[in-house]
Amino acid sequence: MMGTHYHTEVPPIPPVPDRAGARQWAGLAILVLPVLLISVDMTVLSFAVPHLGEDLKPTSVQLLWIVDVYSFVLAALLVTMGSLGDRIGRRKLLVFGAAGFGLASLAAALAPTAAALIAARALLGLAGATLMPSTLSLIRSMFRDENQRRIAIAIWAAALSGGSALGPVLGGALLEFFWWGSLFLINVPVTILIVVLAPLLIRESRAEEPSRLDPLSVVLLAAAMFPMVYGIKKVAVEGLAPVPLLCITVGVALGVVFVRRQLLRTAPMLDVRLFRIPQFTVGVMLNLITLFAMIAALFFLTQYLQTVRDISPLGAGLVLLPGMMCAIVAGFLAVTLSRWWGVTAVLVLGLALMAFGFVLFTQLVAGPHLPYLIVAFALICFGMGLTQSLTNDAVLSAAPEDRAGAASAVSETGYELGAALGIAILGSVLLSSYRSALGTPAGVPADSLADAGEGVAAAASAAAELSASQSESLLSAAYSAFLSGIHTTSAVAAVILVAAAVLTGWALRTRKAA
DSSP, X not given: OTTOOOOOOOOOOOOOOSSOOHHHHHHHHHHHHHHHHHHHHHHHGXXXXXXXXXXXXXXXHHXXXXXXXXXHXXXXXXXXXXXXXXXXXXHHHHHHHHHHHHHHHHHHHTOOSHHXXXXXXXXXXXXXXXXXXXXXXXXXXXXXXXXXXXXXXXXXXXXXXXXXXXXXXXXXXHHHHSOTTHHHHTHHHHHHHHHHHHHHHSOOOOOSSOOOOOHHHHHHHHHHHHHHHHHHHHHXXXXXXXXXXXXXXXXXXXXXXXXXXXXXXXXXXXXXXXXGSHHHHHHHHHHHXXXXXXXXXXXXXXXXXXXISOOOHHHHHHHHHHXXXXXXXXXXXXXXXXXXXXXXXXXXXXXXXXXXXXXXXXTOOSSSOHHHHHHHHHHHHHHHHHHHHHHHHHHHHHSOGGGHHHHHHHHHHHHHHHHHHIIIIIHHHHHHHHHHHHOOOTTOOHHHHHHHTTOHHHHHHHHTTSOHHHXXXXXXXXHHHHHHHHHHHHHHHHHHHHHHHHHHHHHTTTOSXX
């Protein structure tokens, strides 16, 4: 029967004290580790693509799957795994997921072929889907006091923000001295720490009356998320082509069927009625939009620093390091500022700072202006740190504790969709603007110019095959065009962030604090 619950004998869980003590804060340190793993993995692999091409000789299609399959599987299974954690125990799911993530990382590091690496990356996505919802829902159960919980979530969010920016630094450093497999191998000792220490420091947490796991809902959600994320990512590569648009349409249609099924069930896998709560909806929306903007910024900055400015991967990562530190500092400041000004004001401030950072990028000019770039990126990171610390608390506070895993999984799905949309939409804006501004530089053969139209890195490769005068002409045009693309992309991102700030202020206008 649809409304029936499974009642199983489970060991009693000791009550959690009203205020967290040393054990809870030590447990938080363990919960931060999976977040670092997931967020670093979002950005670290982009540096390794040339090395993978040399060692594994993947086809262009295989290379796309190596990069993308992780996020496809992760996005498709987050909500399902969040609901599973509510049912079987969030700590148990975290430990099993960490063990799986470590084994999959080892398999990826030692993959002998492109196909083996694709399979390992898919397993990483499966294991990763268990980690993020477990960490955030466990924080909800461990920290009952509102102020302590906000501090804990600020630390969690700082790890997420910092990890996203740490990825390029870490990737650049490892590739400077080791082989591409080291990017995966570093996950193994971290997962061992989680498996060993989580049972010692973290109390088990599960729903008192878990809803029945609905296989059809699981299939529907995966069938909706996978083609949707696939279509969004393919739009970034192919533009508005029929196949990506069809995938997005199919994903949206199946998503509608999933939502209708949840509304009809007495014990839904995901209570979509939570979206009627402004606090919950705004939290999920801002997680999507902030990562949307951040990933887009990293997308054009890594290309600009390495190709246009000819900085090594490690050097490029170090240029982005101050931004990472700003994100961490802002995460802790957000808690204090929200007490003074209210959550809504801090959220709007964070979005405004991100928008201002992108406005600065619209004025970026050629030449040795790295301090200007560092400041602009730091503003984006600082604004993101302010925002994400509070959005996750808003999502968890709005959801019933019995559904904390599923609710936090929705929030993390927003992150994944934001990352995919950031590359698909703003990446497409960047490429389109670049191509329009490239023009026809004098003396450059038509075939080289066609190759250069694929992006600034392709232009640099094409220029290496030309004479000195032709190479200079093509590179000058390509670098100028890419800078123009950064201006246009940044303007679009700034407008979106300003719109998000206005919508946030309007939606939460009656709330002095979340």
